[in-house]
Amino acid sequence: MSYLNKDIETMPREQLKALQLERLQKQIAHTYERVECFRNRMDEKGLKPEDIQSLEDLAKVPFSYKKDLRDYYPFGLFAEPLKNVVRFHASSGTTGKRIVVGYTREDLDVWAECAARMMVSLGITDEDIVQVSYGYGLFTGGFGVHSAAEKIGCAVIPMSSGNTKLQIQNMVDFGATVLCCTPSYAMHLGEEVNRAGLKDKLKLKYGIFGAEPWTESMRAEIEKSLGLKACDIYGLTEVIGPGVACECSEKAGMHIWEDHFLAEIIDPDTGEVLPEGSTGELVFTSLTKQAFPVIRYRTRDICRLEYAPCKCGRTHLRMCKPQGRSDDMLIIRGVNVFPSQIEEVLLKTSGGDLTPNYQIVVDRINNSDTFDVNVEMSEALFADEVRSIESIEKRITSELRSTLGIGAKVHLVNPKSIERSEGKAKRVIDKRKLV
Amino acid sequence: MLTKQLSVFVENKKGRLSAILNRLAENGIDLSALSLADTSEFGVLRLIVNDPDKAKIILNEEGVIVKITDVLAVELDDAPGGAAKVIELLYQNDISVEYMYAFDTKITGKALMVAKTADVKAANDLLIANGIEDVTAKDIF
Numbered sequence: 001m002s003y004l005n006k007d008i009e010t011m012p013r014e015q016l017k018a019l020q021l022e023r024l025q026k027q028i029a030h031t032y033e034r035v036e037c038f039r040n041r042m043d044e045k046g047l048k049p050e051d052i053q054s055l056e057d058l059a060k061v062p063f064s065y066k067k068d069l070r071d072y073y074p075f076g077l078f079a080e081p082l083k084n085v086v087r088f089h090a091s092s093g094t095t096g097k098r099i100v101v102g103y104t105r106e107d108l109d110v111w112a113e114c115a116a117r118m119m120v121s122l123g124i125t126d127e128d129i130v131q132v133s134y135g136y137g138l139f140t141g142g143f144g145v146h147s148a149a150e151k152i153g154c155a156v157i158p159m160s161s162g163n164t165k166l167q168i169q170n171m172v173d174f175g176a177t178v179l180c181c182t183p184s185y186a187m188h189l190g191e192e193v194n195r196a197g198l199k200d201k202l203k204l205k206y207g208i209f210g211a212e213p214w215t216e217s218m219r220a221e222i223e224k225s226l227g228l229k230a231c232d233i234y235g236l237t238e239v240i241g242p243g244v245a246c247e248c249s250e251k252a253g254m255h256i257w258e259d260h261f262l263a264e265i266i267d268p269d270t271g272e273v274l275p276e277g278s279t280g281e282l283v284f285t286s287l288t289k290q291a292f293p294v295i296r297y298r299t300r301d302i303c304r305l306e307y308a309p310c311k312c313g314r315t316h317l318r319m320c321k322p323q324g325r326s327d328d329m330l331i332i333r334g335v336n337v338f339p340s341q342i343e344e345v346l347l348k349t350s351g352g353d354l355t356p357n358y359q360i361v362v363d364r365i366n367n368s369d370t371f372d373v374n375v376e377m378s379e380a381l382f383a384d385e386v387r388s389i390e391s392i393e394k395r396i397t398s399e400l401r402s403t404l405g406i407g408a409k410v411h412l413v414n415p416k417s418i419e420r421s422e423g424k425a426k427r428v429i430d431k432r433k434l435v
Numbered sequence: 436m437l438t439k440q441l442s443v444f445v446e447n448k449k450g451r452l453s454a455i456l457n458r459l460a461e462n463g464i465d466l467s468a469l470s471l472a473d474t475s476e477f478g479v480l481r482l483i484v485n486d487p488d489k490a491k492i493i494l495n496e497e498g499v500i501v502k503i504t505d506v507l508a509v510e511l512d513d514a515p516g517g518a519a520k521v522i523e524l525l526y527q528n529d530i531s532v533e534y535m536y537a538f539d540t541k542i543t544g545k546a547l548m549v550a551k552t553a554d555v556k557a558a559n560d561l562l563i564a565n566g567i568e569d570v571t572a573k574d575i576f
Contacts, residue, residue: 384442384504386472414446416498
């Protein structure tokens with residue numbers, strides 16, 4: 001078993017907890033001093049950073065939410081002046097308004113280390129050639145694993161996403177041994193490789209796949225079609241990006257790097273911390289972040305934490321795959337989509353005061369997500385002329401694309417044709433089989 | 436000359452058209468003209484019927500969206516140039532035709548044409564002033 005940072009990764013839990021407390025106190029003091037929103041919330045509860053005397057005291061500290069990132073957009077939650085910030089990343093928020101996070105040089109080092117620990121655990125070394133097929137840009141995927149691979153000394157192919165033919169050609173020509181992308185894209189690449197009869201020409205050994213939910217059967221399929229060992233990586237832009245938690249070679253849950261991130265499981269309704277081993281909403285507190293610290297950030301991911309030592313020798317706890325969401329967010333082609341965003345687009349484009357009835361239908365066909373929005377036609381929307389109806393359809397389609405960042409197919413359907421239960425229309429039908 | 440036309444939204448789904456036409460038939464609605472404008476996603480069915488108001492109520496009860504639109508119903512000479520003469524007149528007077536379709540009539544020797552123009556009233560006045568024959572619902576049915 002190889003480690004990037006053995007002392008930390010195998011640190012006895014008592015010692016790890018002591019390290020966490022020391023860092024937590026510093027992180028809370030740092031955030032309290034520099035982030036007004038957090039300071040106000042602490043003050044409202046009559047809490048001072050000095051009141052945090054144990055890890056259990058964290059339960060008294062107020063939560064933070066994705067909404068905060070929108071409300072304080074762009075830099076209201078930054079804890080460092082922009083002079084110290086060296087990178088931004090951004091993602092779409094719930095209302096089409098983006099959220100933005102910042103990193104200092106040290107933050108980027110921490111991030112690279114987190115994902116690099118995973119790579120080393122899998123057996124990846126400076127001999128490896130890593131093809132990064134996550135998107136590069138404001139999305140954290142591409143740069144996140146890129147820096148990690150460079151840190152280890154791998155030769156990185158910064159492919160970014162898309163252009164499947166060239167992806168496969170580079171994998172073959174450059175002899176890529178590691179592939180990093182979304183699992184659904186890995187499935188697609190696997191199919192195309194086999195269709196082209198190029199599987200024998202591949203040298204892939206490992207795959208690092210994340211940014212969207214996937215299943216054990218997808219894992220088996222990808223491992224077979226690409227001839228590699230497929231591992232899961234988890235992260236959120238708000239917390240740092242991919243690498244907050246990663247599978248080790250045991251493929252038995254994702255280790256959360258507890259020297260940098262403190263995880264809690266809470267009851268999403270009451271906000272109470274649940275006992276070890278419970279299933280509930282995952283909440284993160286960063287311990288070492290400078291530019292964008294997060295304190296008790298509600299991920300909305302529902303999962304369970306495993307505290308038992310892992311066979312790999314690492315003492316850091318493991319999270320199971322998220323089993324769902326405590327809100328109504330959908331992840332479509334790696335992009336976060338909230339039904340409320342669609343509602344807003346419809347209200348804006350329909351020209352009326354009422355939001356037309358709608359239904360989102362998500363499916364996975366040929367390993368890629370399909371995204372359809374059915375909109376009930378109404379007297380207000382209907383016109384005698386085909387082109388005016390078409391223009392409504394087009395306006396909805398283009399607004400959805402610019403708000404969500406991904407394309408949806410819009411269908412105008414008959415009134416009252418969308419299934420209702422107890423008078424309430426069923427908003428989301430997710431046909432993807434993820435279990 | 437102005438005639439009430441039903442415009443019906445038809446979802447692109449098997450059996451929709453059939454359901455709409457059957458419902459009208461069951462209620463004794465007589466169709467004299469029909470046109471279907473289609474796109475890959477939906478259709479707009481346009482009908483001239485003997486009782487447009489009743490037809491609208493019947494279809495609304497079925498959850499079908501219907502609009503009643505004023506269109507021109509024009510009698511044409513059933514001879515070469517019959518339609519061309521009317522369209523030319525509208526064109527010369529800068530009235531654009533949004534859509535049109537023809538239908539059969541019980542009046543012998545005459546053809547009928549339904550047209551929707553930008554300004555239906557102005558077009559109507561223009562045609563009357565030029566001696567183009569008026570068609571009323573009574574003539575059609």
